Amino acid sequence: xxxxxxxxxxxxxxxxxxxxxxxxxxxxxxxxxxxxxxxxxxxxxxxxxxxxxxxxxxxxxxxxxxxxxxxxxxxxxxxxxxxxxxxxxxxxxxxxxxxxxxxxxxxxxxxxxxxxxxxxxxxxxxxxxxxxxxxxxxxxxxxxxxxxxxxxxxxxxxxxxxxxxxxxxxxxxxxxxxxxxxxxxxxxxxxxxxxxxxxxxxxxxxxxxxxxxxxxxxxxxxxxx
Numbered sequence: 153x154x155x156x157x158x159x160x161x162x163x164x165x166x167x168x169x170x171x172x173x174x175x176x177x178x179x180x181x182x183x184x185x186x187x188x189x190x191x192x193x194x195x196x197x198x199x200x201x202x203x204x205x206x207x208x209x210x211x212x213x214x215x216x217x218x219x220x221x222x223x224x225x226x227x228x229x230x231x232x233x234x235x236x237x238x239x240x241x242x243x244x245x246x247x248x249x250x251x252x253x254x255x256x257x258x259x260x261x262x263x264x265x266x267x268x269x270x271x272x273x274x275x276x277x278x279x280x281x282x283x284x285x286x287x288x289x290x291x292x293x294x295x296x297x298x299x300x301x302x303x304x305x306x307x308x309x310x311x312x313x314x315x316x317x318x319x320x321x322x323x324x325x326x327x328x329x330x331x332x333x334x335x336x337x338x339x340x341x342x343x344x345x346x347x348x349x350x351x352x353x354x355x356x357x358x359x360x361x362x363x364x365x366x367x368x369x370x371x372x373x374x375x376x377x
Contacts, residue, residue: 180331191335197314201307205314212258212281213318219256220319221247222330223272225265227291232359235326236349239367239376240271246323246347247276260319262312262329264293283311325349349376 158164175182224237250256259279263269266287273280285308286293286301294302309329316322317333321343324330334340349366352359369375 180328180335183335188335197310201310202314204311208283208311208315209318213315216258217254217256218258218260218281218319219247219250219254220260220316220322220324220330220333221262221272222316222322222324222327223261223263223265223268224325224327225263225268226288226293228327229363230291230352230360232352232356233354234352236352236363236366236376237325238347238349240268242347242349242376243268243272243323244275246345250321250323250345251279254321256320260315262316264288283308283315285309285312321345323347
């Protein structure tokens with residue numbers, strides 16, 4: 153579709169800044185039972201995507217106890233008013249505790265940051281499971297020359313979310329992807345462990361540096377726990 157056609161379509165609603173003031177646009181927590189009825193009735197996932205999920209689960213999930221890990225990085229470290237993502241040290245600590253306590257034998261890792269991916273894969277070797285999603289060394293994951301890059305990111309995120317919903321427990325920070333997993337599988341809610349690091353500054357300039365500063369500072373000086 154050309155933009156000219158989109159802008160002239162009676163079926164398209166162009167949003168404005170008012171949507172940022174509506175709670176239901178900001179978090180799955182603010183969706184109610186009526187939203188869920190609409191979702192179940194009208195939102196259908198393409199069969200080709202569901203097939204990828206089915207094949208992956210059959211190959212890797214069967215007969216395994218799986219710890220899901222959603223480890224945000226890239227732009228989330230620097231995005232104003234957004235939750236701070238965990239540090240590598242925090243993620244590894246929680247993974248180790250859960251592997252020991254609950255005896256998970258596999259880790260399904262979801263991360264868009266290549267550095268996070270490489271370090272965890274090196275640390276946990278054959279325990280790591282992952283879908284072949286795009287991973288970046290840049291802050292802006294959308295700035296890439298891969299053909300059909302943006303819609304492919306959307307599809308890969310959807311596959312990751314659908315796989316994450318069928319893990320036995322999730323470690324994550326506040327993010328829409330694990331929230332969506334719980335929306336698809338409400339039984340998962342009692343098995344989600346959040347790493348809470350607070351929120352970044354509302355000031356765009358300060359937000360660019362605050363995560364890195366807090367990452368190196370000790371806790372008593374305002375660093376992460």
